[in-house]
Amino acid sequence: MSALDIARASAFLVVVVFTLYIVFDSVRQLVRQMKSVNPDPERSGDVGKRIKLVLVNVMGQKKMLRNPAGYGHLVIFYGFILITIISFEVFIRAFIHSFNFGFLGFGYDFLLFMEDLFSIAVLIALTIGFIRRYVEKPLRFQDKFETDKRLNRDATIILFAVALHIIFATLLEAFEIRLGEHPNPDAPFLASWLAGMFNGGNLEFVREIVWWVHVATVWVFMIYIFGTQIRVPQRYASKHFHILAAAVNVFFSNIKPAGRLAPINFEDESLEIYGVSKIEEFKWPQLLNAYSCTGCGRCQELCPAYINDQPLSPKALILNIREQALAQATINHSGNTETELKTSLIGDALPLDMIWACTTCGACQDACPVFIEHVDKIIDIRRYQVLMESEFPSGVEKVFHGIETNSNPWNISKSDRDLWADGLDLKRMKDHPDTEILFWVGCAGSFDERAQKVSTALVKILKAANIDFAILGKEEKCTGDPARRIGNEYLAQELMTQNVKLLNSYKFKQVLTFCPHCFNNLANELPDFGGHYRVIHGVDFVSKLLDDGKIKLDTSKPMDITYHDSCYLGRHNGIYSAPRKIMNHFSGVNFVEMDMNQEKGLCCGAGGGRMFYELEGGSDINKMRISQAESTGSDFIGVSCPFCAIMLEDGKKNMDSDIEIIDLMEIVSTRLITT
Numbered sequence: 001m002s003a004l005d006i007a008r009a010s011a012f013l014v015v016v017v018f019t020l021y022i023v024f025d026s027v028r029q030l031v032r033q034m035k036s037v038n039p040d041p042e043r044s045g046d047v048g049k050r051i052k053l054v055l056v057n058v059m060g061q062k063k064m065l066r067n068p069a070g071y072g073h074l075v076i077f078y079g080f081i082l083i084t085i086i087s088f089e090v091f092i093r094a095f096i097h098s099f100n101f102g103f104l105g106f107g108y109d110f111l112l113f114m115e116d117l118f119s120i121a122v123l124i125a126l127t128i129g130f131i132r133r134y135v136e137k138p139l140r141f142q143d144k145f146e147t148d149k150r151l152n153r154d155a156t157i158i159l160f161a162v163a164l165h166i167i168f169a170t171l172l173e174a175f176e177i178r179l180g181e182h183p184n185p186d187a188p189f190l191a192s193w194l195a196g197m198f199n200g201g202n203l204e205f206v207r208e209i210v211w212w213v214h215v216a217t218v219w220v221f222m223i224y225i226f227g228t229q230i231r232v233p234q235r236y237a238s239k240h241f242h243i244l245a246a247a248v249n250v251f252f253s254n255i256k257p258a259g260r261l262a263p264i265n266f267e268d269e270s271l272e273i274y275g276v277s278k279i280e281e282f283k284w285p286q287l288l289n290a291y292s293c294t295g296c297g298r299c300q301e302l303c304p305a306y307i308n309d310q311p312l313s314p315k316a317l318i319l320n321i322r323e324q325a326l327a328q329a330t331i332n333h334s335g336n337t338e339t340e341l342k343t344s345l346i347g348d349a350l351p352l353d354m355i356w357a358c359t360t361c362g363a364c365q366d367a368c369p370v371f372i373e374h375v376d377k378i379i380d381i382r383r384y385q386v387l388m389e390s391e392f393p394s395g396v397e398k399v400f401h402g403i404e405t406n407s408n409p410w411n412i413s414k415s416d417r418d419l420w421a422d423g424l425d426l427k428r429m430k431d432h433p434d435t436e437i438l439f440w441v442g443c444a445g446s447f448d449e450r451a452q453k454v455s456t457a458l459v460k461i462l463k464a465a466n467i468d469f470a471i472l473g474k475e476e477k478c479t480g481d482p483a484r485r486i487g488n489e490y491l492a493q494e495l496m497t498q499n500v501k502l503l504n505s506y507k508f509k510q511v512l513t514f515c516p517h518c519f520n521n522l523a524n525e526l527p528d529f530g531g532h533y534r535v536i537h538g539v540d541f542v543s544k545l546l547d548d549g550k551i552k553l554d555t556s557k558p559m560d561i562t563y564h565d566s567c568y569l570g571r572h573n574g575i576y577s578a579p580r581k582i583m584n585h586f587s588g589v590n591f592v593e594m595d596m597n598q599e600k601g602l603c604c605g606a607g608g609g610r611m612f613y614e615l616e617g618g619s620d621i622n623k624m625r626i627s628q629a630e631s632t633g634s635d636f637i638g639v640s641c642p643f644c645a646i647m648l649e650d651g652k653k654n655m656d657s658d659i660e661i662i663d664l665m666e667i668v669s670t671r672l673i674t675t
């Protein structure tokens with residue numbers, strides 16, 4: 001071994017040990033922080049299901065591929081893995097100068113060929129990524145918030161580091177070929193072509209420099225990504241920590257129904273704080289979420305609040321939590337427990353109007369390729385504001401009061417709940433406790449004039465199909481959904497407990513409702529309170545009636561219609577096909593999708609209790625949805641949610657729009673052929 005070889009090996013060893021120390025220490029500090037916050041018993045078990053999630057979504061990049069840009073990421077992802085494997089060969093050469101993977105035989109040739117192919121593909125993908133981020137600037141890369149600007153700087157550093165690494169890997173091979181040191185000079189076609197260009201000069205010296213630059217890009221890259229997590233001001237921390245955290249985050253992601261909120265256990269006397277106001281009050285998966293964010297902005301481009309210039313970006317929400325969590329981890333790392341954070345979580349990192357702007361539509365978390373959950377964090381902070389501080393937007397107090405006194409958010413007398421059914425001759429469960437189908441009407445269907453028409457339409461359909469059903473009548477109460485999404489978990493749990501007690505006293509086989517909010521609560525949230533029921537939404541029920549030939553429709557009337565997906569039916573419960581199937585039953589119907597449909601459907605703006613309070617800033621979400629519907633050229637917007645109908649009707653006002661909002665139950669009921 002020459003003196004140069006010994007010097008190279010020693011220097012390389014020092015760099016490796018130092019880098020690995022930085023990596024392990026940073027990871028250890030963040031893991032320690034996560035272990036010190038609240039536990040989450042819901043994130044263990046179901047290992048097989050979790051492994052499958054990782055395989056499909058990390059290795060298969062399933063969510064990424066929903067958008068064409070995802071293919072660029074796929075190339076970078078696999079190209080990076082391949083190039084990393086081959087980098088090990090280069091690293092080992094620090095100690096064994098002539099080492100190579102030649103013992104793999106043909107596999108080695110293939111690896112070298114693929115390396116060059118991927119190098120070209122990755123460089124093209126990086127260039128496209130650069131143009132998209134800085135020239136095209138789609139909504140997801142726009143920087144309305146400070147954190148977005150920092151992201152751009154970080155992305156640029158990483159983009160250049162990866163490009164540099166690839167370029168120098170190819171150059172290194174080219175020099176090895178030129179110097180006759182490469183075992184398979186024909187396999188890496190790009191390097192082979194480049195080798196022909198190098199003539200004269202001290203090629204060995206240049207090869208040495210190229211080797212160092214190539215390996216340095218890896219170690220500098222790792223020190224930058226991991227070392228900046230807890231050692232520098234958080235605004236300089238790299239978001240590329242996700243290369244490690246994201247897969248772990250997917251593994252530990254929520255596998256319960258998307259629309260369900262985890263309850264607070266009010267019987268747990270050790271709980272002194274309800275909700276979250278500080279980093280240490282989050283549960284550990286919530287911090288892992290924050291550390292896994294790639295800053296891709298896929299959440300932001302679908303967020304109805306962000307699109308409408310309201311003061312909320314789900315990306316900024318997560319990245320701001322991340323910065324705050326890192327600041328806390330840095331203090332923990334320093335060992336100075338007396339030090340306090342310079343900024344507060346609520347107010348500084350997360351302004352309250354950001355928290356109240358959310359409609360809980362779930363578009364952000366459905367789009368997030370690494371399964372980050374935004375809604376639970378927003379709800380936790382709302383819970384703190386409502387339960388600990390009694391602070392909420394004006395208008396909300398009326399909702400709480402209405403639910404408390406009259407069991408509905410409009411505070412209409414509870415004795416009026418079944419007035420809509422006068423003259424319809426409907427059975428009540430209390431008189432017929434064994435009725436097969438319990439029709440849960442919901443507050444909107446009971447009290448709102450527009451939604452009452454949908455209740456009546458569904459009754460007409462059920463009667464036409466000879467379905468044995470009954471309503472609860474005056475016994476029915478709000479599910480607690482608006483109170484729960486606004487943060488009043490205590491009030492919501494009171495309602496849910498009472499509802500379970502009532503429902504468990506009857507012997508129905510199925511609960512039918514046309515309100516997606518009620519559906520979500522009855523199907524996904526009541527099980528936490530002892531209520532386990534077969535719940536079906538009106539669109540699924542009616543679609544089945546049509547399939548089974550239990551109702552017949554007049555299909556002759558033409559109609560130009562588009563469809564607005566309700567978030568709580570679609571994204572939160574995966575019901576997309578039933579409403580479309582219903583529309584396909586009408587031969588005269590010309591059904592046109594809006595650009596934002598199904599998983600990408602734009603919320604109407606009602607969810608999360610937003611229907612009941614106004615915020616300053618931005619434009620109205622419901623008006624944007626009306627415009628989107630109008631651009632399809634349709635005369636009607638089909639809906640399957642009473643709240644969507646109310647919001648869209650409201651949006652139409654002052655818009656000079658002729659488009660009509662119609663619930664699918666109404667279309668079916670007006671086309672029934674009765675014999």
Ligand code: SF4
Binds near residue numbers: 302360
């Ligand atoms: S749930 Fe909807 S409104 Fe709330 S942050 Fe996510 S996308 Fe935006």
Ligand code: SF4
Binds near residue numbers: 299314315318367
């Ligand atoms: S939260 Fe998810 S979708 Fe949003 S920027 Fe982060 S990784 Fe992307």
Ligand code: SF4
Binds near residue numbers: 480515518
């Ligand atoms: S969840 Fe909504 S529609 Fe259902 S009962 Fe409560 S307020 Fe009414």
